[in-house]
Amino acid sequence: MRAGQRIAVALLLAIAVFALLAPWLSGGDPARQQLERFLEGPSLTHPLGLDHLGRDMLARLAHGARLSLSLALLSVMSAAIPGTALGLLAAWHGGWLERALSAIADAVLALPGLLLVLLLAAFAPGGFWPLYVGIALALWVEYFRVARAAARILLAGPQVEASRMLGFAAGYIVRRQLLPELLPRLFTLMRFGFAGAVLAMSALGFVGVGLQPPTPELGVMMIELLPYYSEAPWLIGSPVLLLFLTLLGLLLLSREQEPA
Known part of the structure; x- marks a missing residue:
């Protein structure tokens, strides 16, 4: 394991532990x-202080991290599974089905x-x-296009041709010959997608069109605390730092895992 990968794993594990345990530890x-x-400033009772309404920042930050990470994971999985399945289906059958699915993907891709x-x-x-449906709909196209392009090359290879001639079923070919080649690319795509989903959720909350107060979400917390940055800079610095470390860990892990 390379140094960058170790740092990324340590960062993400620390954030996950914080999101799970901080509310229980702070009470x-x-x-x-x-x-x-x-x-109120930081103290032993409230390590990150209290916000403009006297709410515990440690508890709110932990709940915000848990909400952002869980929504991002749900959105990425909801995009990766059907996107990959449709990409494999299009590459396997080809013809009008592939053209129809590609047209739908291109139409979705045309919208930011x-x-x-x-x-x-x-x-x-x-x-x-x-947020969940929108992020998932925006992400599935990437998995579809990657899976379809890679599967078309693999399906034309000698190994798959030999398996078909020997009478192996489609499920066996997908499980044994396609997925092992596709999974490293898909996992890298999922890590970038996870980072993009976390950032999108925070950006939408910051501009006021995502989740709304008093929901403890990172973007919502930033816009709520922005008017008080000169009086209590540590308050707005907390969600900004957590978001930065989360994205840094995900992007660093993705870069370390890219194929040579």
Whole structure:
């Protein structure tokens, strides 16, 4: 394992442990307000201080990290599985099915991903499902195109041709000969997609079209705390630093895993 990969794994594990254990360790309720403790500084009881409504920043940051990471993971998996399956289906059958699926993928690709999320958010402002569905719809095209292009080359190779002549079923060929070659590329794509989903969710929350206050989400926390950056810079610095470290770990891991 290379040095960059070790750093990336350590960062991501630390963030995951923080998201899971910090609320339990702090005992703080992310929604509990103590207005008389406005912008209170860090202390032993509240290591990251209290925000403008007297809410515990450690608990809110941990809940925000958990929400962002879980939504990103759900969106990436919801895009990767059907996208890969449709790419394999198009490459296997070819003909009109491949042309139809490619046309749908090109139509989705013509729309910017954030615009697609914004269109869905208009039906349910501040809801969870527009973010999830929009990010998944924007990401599945990448898996479809990569899986289709790679599978077309593999299906024309001598190993697959020999397996077909010997009468092996399609499931065996996909499981034994296609997926082992595709998975390294797909995992790299998933890591970049995960980073993009985390960033998209935070960006939408920051501009006010994603999740809405008082939901403890990283982008929402940034826009809530921005007016107080001069009085309590550590408050807005916390979600910014957490987002930076998360993206750094994911992108560093992706670069280290790229094929030579």
